[in-house]
Amino acid sequence: MGAAWIVYRKEVIEILRDRRTLMAIGLAAIVTPVVLGVISQVATKTATQTYTIGYTGDIPQGLGELLSATSLKLIPVSDPAAAAKAQVDLGVTFRPGEIDDYYDPTRQSAQIADTRLQTVLGQYAAAQAAAALQSRGVDPGILTPFRVNSFPLSSPIKAASNAFLSFFLPYILITMILTGGFSAALDSTAGERERRTLEGLLLTPAPRSRVLLGKIAAVTTISLVAAVAAIGSMFVALSQIALPGPSGSTHISVSPVAIPVMVWVALLIAISFSSVTLALGTFAKTFRQGQAYVTPLYFITIFPASIILFIPDFNPSLAYYLIPILNAVLVLRDAIVHNTVDWLTLGVTTLSLVATGGLSWYAALRLFTREALLTRS
């Protein structure tokens, strides 16, 4: 039996008997549905919530009914500007031929209510203009010199759900791969030093490269199990939870192309991360010190994933696909949103992540074979 396989089997047994790792995997499976449930509830509540408008003056005829139909409730106040700061979501003063609109941009409810108000006022103004023209015998059609016919090339609901998945799924995938293997990687390196089992292990004739290979394979397996648990539970949750869309609530589903891409990318990230965390863990003297080394790694890696969140239309050149993690997020986004695989970007991403894993493995091996590993107390 090969040394790498012996080490792999022993590491997996030990990891599966470790409560910390089992808790991480269990949390991975539980957290995602909970987060999605909360998002669904908040989104549904936001979509159906009634916002308040404090007003003075005479309400233009018919506008009150229109606002009420859009879940905007009118409440008479003495000072709309003051009321808009806390008492109500918006403040409005109706004057003949004019409407003063007061809102606090720091309040999210004020922004949503204002968007709704502007839409309603736009429709009301158009209807008033049309009625005035008609009373003068003029065809209201002159207000719309051309008609716009929209032909969406894909389902708007699907597009919205893809946009949601394109940032949520990579985020979950990366987080769970990292946190799932985090404890296992530290336990099999820094933990080995702390428990003083490392010297015994290095005294065996097994080549250190094989020992390290077995450890990386074990951590990769656990990372993937955590990721699969998280993604699997996410899809189960998505099939049960409806998110509000432009035309009623909808269930989100992932495109068939995205699934193999996701599995491939998950495998690459898991191997790469396992090597990096093992290298950092080998450098640490204790589990606690290892945690101090690895925790910043989480923030460093999650940052590129966040770019997609803040720049949804980020359209990078090929060179960006050389940046580890960002490339994985981009490839996943392309597969989810466009339902296609660009083999060139996938190839560059694969090369980049394999190189990252290889370099980290080499660094871990160098650290694993240095004398200071045993002599530095």
Added chain:
Amino acid sequence: MAVERLEKTLGKNKVLRGISFAAQPGEIFGLLGPNGAGKTTTLRIISTLLSPDSGTVEVLGFDTKKAPEEVRRRIGVVTADIGVYPRLSARENITYFAQLSDVTDEELRRRVDSVIERLDIGDFASQRAESLSSGQKQKVAIARAIVHDPQVLMFDEPTSNLDVLASKEVREFMVESKDHGRCVIFSTHVMHDAERLCDRITILHEGQVVASGPTAEVRGDKRELEDAFLELVGER
């Protein structure tokens, strides 16, 4: 086993300054010295964990620099740091090290059962190591060090964390190993143990050999080995 003009510097500290000695099969060879004398560094070089700056070590004809894996295949090391995998049972710990030491699948069960029986581990062989006492853990550590039947056994302060009974068992095991023709290296700063067990000794002080030879010869006309040791290291 032959150590020739061994030198080693760790950081800024010159730990070994050209030490030489040799140990034979069927004897307990004592490597004595105060803390910091270089005993553990010497054993780590012999067991290929550290590389010497200069000098050579040969174990059963294999040079530690040229054939480290062959050397590790033929040695067993027991230290005071009783490192066992806490979430593995005693049997799993021993089996793991047997497999890594190239014990064949056919031989594995017989070898593991044999050391479990020899070291009286049977009663707790299925228990996880985290629930074992220090003495029981030390037995597991010895079992894993000898499961591949090494011809050279090295004990580095093996009793320093053990109670009286457990220490006695370790000492008995060392004598038994010697009787079976193994070369036993015993590193300690406890002169009493060395005097009782060792056929020959080498005393290290500040990285140098200050005395070497049969135990009785090194003791000379002193009442106890400790008196001779203190004189040699300049404390008396």
